[in-house]
Amino acid sequence: MIRTEVLVVGGGNAGFTAAHAASARGRAVVLLEKAEEHAAGGNSYYTAGATRIAHNGFADIADIVDPDERHPVTVVPPYPAEHYAADLAKVTDGRNDPDLTKVLVEESQETLRWLNKRGLRYRLMYERQAYERPDGSYLFWGGLHVGNTGGGEGLIADHTRVAAEEGVVVRYGHAVEDLIVTGGAVVGVRYRTTGGCVGEVRAESTILAAGGFESSAEMRKKHLGPGWENAKVRGTPCNTGTLLEAALAIGARAGGDWSTCHSVAWDALADHNESNRALTNRLTRQSYPLGIVVNNRGERFLDEGADFRNYTYAKYGREILEQPDSIAYQIFDATLRPMLRAEEYDMPGISVFEATTIEGLAEKMGVDATTFGRTVSEFNASIDRTTTLDPTMKDGRAARVKPPKSNWASPIETGPFYAYPVTCGITFTFGGLGSDTHGRVLSERGxxxxxxxxxxxxxxxxxxxxxxxxxxxxxxxxxxxxAGTIA
Incomplete structure (x- = not known):
């Protein structure tokens, strides 16, 4: 048996941050990670490291981002806490918890500063959230500006290094299977190692940071609905919901929306397109606001330009999953192709069809050429060309078809033409445990x-x-x- 003061279950960004906070108070901390060390880091490892914080413009955050020669010609608009809260309410249709939201938006920058002082590194995310303007300057957009240096890999490397410096004991290959309860209090966990050994960790406080249930096809089908068992798992295969079920079994309250999740457009045909630690986030396809998206019937089915991609990308995976055969194609022409994200659309082994004509592209896609050609023609003819394309803002350059494209509508008319096959990649599930704003798990009684x-x-x-x-x-x-501050 292992004894400690604070036990953290899960070695992703949240778990390591909790460990840092507990360690900073002088607490003895043990962190159990289900994966072996070579596969550790949870979903955080697979991210691009993008971290949304409230701030008052570039001058407010310049001291916490790595130097870059582009900084003098960069514009980073302010993103105040009230805008952050409004964005959360907008994209969730007001279903976000107001108390949790208030804490998040008000403490986001200060928490990042705290982590930066402990040794985590950050940078401006030029390749994902800014466009170079004709005068050579850079304009950031969409409220998301800062990310970890080195992306998710750099994030986990920094967390792991800092934890070692703090004396946090990290044990890999320890899958926690159950909670130990004595007199109504959680006093530890039971685990099984990858080698088959079983054991216990006893602790004064146990912090659960083991992710959702997106890696369990059975739980996806049960809670998200039929068809979700076919989604591709973007991140760790370890998030199977075991600890969620264990907590509910001892009377914890379910929190949030268990019927929805974060899901994106994901390379449909690339080899090894699940839990790929070499390519991680590069299998996403997020330049869709510039082009059009059609299903395998050759028809559009969503508004590609409804908003900046970072307000729509996490729900459009669901829209793709609902299409015939759960596949779609992002369409661009030769004029648009240079504007696509290089990290995603120039990656090795990418799935793409290319042709000099729309008819030829349809043939390679296996889509009816007549329907696809009509979709493209009607889209091109409906564009308001009196408005100038500007990807740094919601430019109102619309295509008035059904469904409409509200911004960034450009004709698909100059060959060669490109089609990127995408399916639904699931990132994480939104349902979890109910807690107060300090992370104390609540019972069904509250x-x-x-x-x-x-x-x-x-x-x-x-x-x-x-x-x-x-x-x-x-x-x-x-x-x-x-959680780590009071555990």
């Missing part, structure tokens, strides 16, 4: 369960149906720190 805390993707209540890009890592940091 009382805190002594000794039990939650953070990261196991914390329910912030997101429903959709989420603003970068708010997941921010929430993991904020509520991980809060």
């Amino acid at each position: 009382d805190p369960i002594p000794g039990l805390f939650v953070c990261g993707e196991m914390l329910g209540g912030l997101f429903s149906g959709n989420y603003p890009g970068g708010s997941g890592l921010a929430a993991g940091s904020v509520f991980g720190r809060r």
